[in-house]
Amino acid sequence: MTAPATDTSPWIRRYLTVAEPRARLLCLPHAGGSATYYLPLARALAGDGVEVLAVQYPGRQDRRHEPCVDSVTGLADLLAAEVLPWADRTTAVFGHSMGAMVGFELALRLEARGVVPLALFASGRRAPSRRRPNAGPVHLRDDAGLLAEVRTLSGTDARVFADEELMRMVLPALRADYRAAETYVHTPGPRLAAPVQAHVGADDDKVTLDEARAWADHTDGAFTLHTHPGGHFYLTEQMSEVAGAVSGRLAELLE
Known part of the structure; x- marks a missing residue:
């Protein structure tokens, strides 16, 4: 029997409580990201009975x-124990x-x-088994080089780069996350029982459609791509x- 969920874990943020949720969606941020990135998703899904x-x-x-924590597997190891109490x-x-990895x-x-899990939603990331030749790890660049890479992705408010004190605060986490992402190597093993739904931007040069479709190789369940x-x-x-696609898929799986 899983213990009742609480809000005491430093790892988990429940910004909106949903009474008797039909499902919970655990959301993992991108490199350099934080829990607050998913506040809009929490708001969008709360009305559908999904608690983020x-x-x-x-x-x-x-x-x-x-x-x-500068490794993907290290983060997953630590998170597993934190997540179990929420699996009620x-x-x-x-x-x-x-975060997809x-x-x-x-x-x-x-x-x-x-x-x-009811499903894994993998967004903006090629499948674990698809690696690209690394032309020079970003996490080994100096601060200016690391920030230059982040700017190319257009995922950070430009005002952040103008705030030197804020940049000094975020650089260690940003570098650790890039190290985690760039040093991750998939170890062949069991496939997921959970179905996978992949999401990708049509103009994302970090993920081709073929690399996104390869998520199908990592599940024994159904695979869909958006x-x-x-x-x-x-x-x-x-x-x-995305909230609509996620909510719709969860509804299908809960039928």
Whole structure:
């Protein structure tokens, strides 16, 4: 029997409480991202009876004084124990970019403990088995080089780059996240029992449609793919559309 969920974990943010939710959606941020990125998604899904739980990684915002975790598997290992108390309700997993990889590894760990997520929603990330030649790891660049890469993705408010104090605060977490994403290597093993729905921006040069379709190789369940207008951070502009696709898929799976 899973213990009742509480709001005491430093890892989990429940911005909106849904009375008797039909499902929970655990959301994992991108590299350099924080739990607050998913507040719009929480608002969009609450009306459909889906309660969003947003993950706060160590080393940012109210956890900025904690050591960063610089590996995907390390994050998944630590998260697994934090998530289990929330599994008193049917729970699905959503991750964007690096968060999709953490979500995949977390789902594997949950399934190994007998908790099968309702679905994994993998956004803005190629399948775990698809690697690209690395022309020079971003996490090994100097601060200017790291920030230059982040600027190209258009996922960060330009005002952040103009605030030197804020940049000093976020750089350690940003570098740790890039190290986690760039050093991750998929280890062949069990496929997920949970179905996978992939989401990708039509103009995302970090993920081709073929790389997104390859998520089908990582599940024994059903696979679906949604493309959206935009680049790597299509999600920021297409949050309502994505919320509709997620809510619709959850409704299908709950029938």
